Structure formats: structure tokens, C-alpha cells
Amino acid sequence: QVQLVESGGGLVQPGGSLRLSCSASGFTFDVYVIGWFRQAPGKEREGVSCISGFGGITYYGDSVKGRFTISRDNAKNTAYLQMASVKPEDTAVYYCAAVPSSRVRTVQTACAPNGADYWGKGTLVTVSS
Numbered sequence: 001q002v003q004l005v006e007s008g009g010g011l012v013q014p015g016g017s018l019r020l021s022c023s024a025s026g027f028t029f030d031v032y033v034i035g036w037f038r039q040a041p042g043k044e045r046e047g048v049s050c051i052s053g054f055g056g057i058t059y060y061g062d063s064v065k066g067r068f069t070i071s072r073d074n075a076k077n078t079a080y081l082q083m084a085s086v087k088p089e090d091t092a093v094y095y096c097a098a099v100p101s102s103r104v105r106t107v108q109t110a111c112a113p114n115g116a117d118y119w120g121k122g123t124l125v126t127v128s129s
Contacts, residue, residue: 003025031100033104037096048081049064051072090125097116099115
């Protein structure tokens with residue numbers, strides 16, 4: 001059974017840091033691009049960041065570039081999103097998702113909001129003082 005389980009969300013003050021984790025099971029982790037997506041209330045889901053199967057290629061959305069860092073540990077079947085200098089507009093439910101590497105030409109393509117095969121249930125991040 002395929003599972004993606006996010007953890008690490010919570011309340012953080014503006015300017016603070018948070019690390020999200022995505023634990024995967026039930027599929028061959030390293031042949032998938034892993035992406036982090038988010039959806040704020042009343043807004044469409046957006047691709048935040050994606051990472052290639054072996055971690056050598058990453059993509060970041062403009063709104064998080066320079067503040068967030070994506071990584072993965074294939075030995076642990078886990079991906080991470082390190083969030084720094086967070087802003088109130090980063091408040092959203094954050095989801096991780098998996099896209100077969102064979103189906104996308106670039107990591108950026110994998111970060112399209114509706115292209116993933118597998119999705120987690122999400123973890124809420126609230127940035128507020």
C-alpha cells in the first residue's frame with residue numbers, strides 16, 4: 001500500500017524556521033521525483049519545491065526561493081523541506097507528492113500542481129505572531 005505521511009507542521013513565528021518531513025512507503029522511492037505543494041485557504045494549490053530521484057536536481061517556486069531547502073534521504077525513504085525566514089503568507093497545508101521520474105522531462109515539470117501519482121494528507125503550517 002502506497003503511503004506518504006507528512007509531519008513537522010505547526011505554529012511558527014514570522015522569521016522563524018520549521019522542518020517538514022515526508023515519509024514514504026509502498027513504492028520504489030528513488031525512481032520518483034518528490035515534491036512539496038501547499039494550499040492556503042481560498043487559494044489554488046501551488047508547487048513549492050521538487051527534487052529529483054537521487055537529489056541532484058531541485059526546483060523552487062519564486063515565492064520560496066532562497067528561504068526553503070528541499071532534500072531527501074533515499075536510505076530512509078524520506079524527503080524534507082527546511083523552511084526558514086517564514087512569512088505569514090507561507091501559512092498553508094503542505095503536502096508531499098510523488099511523480100514518476102520517467103514521466104517528466106524536468107523537475108520543474110514535476111512541480112505542476114496536479115501531476116503527481118501519490119499524495120500525502122498534508123500538514124498544517126501556520127505563521128503568526
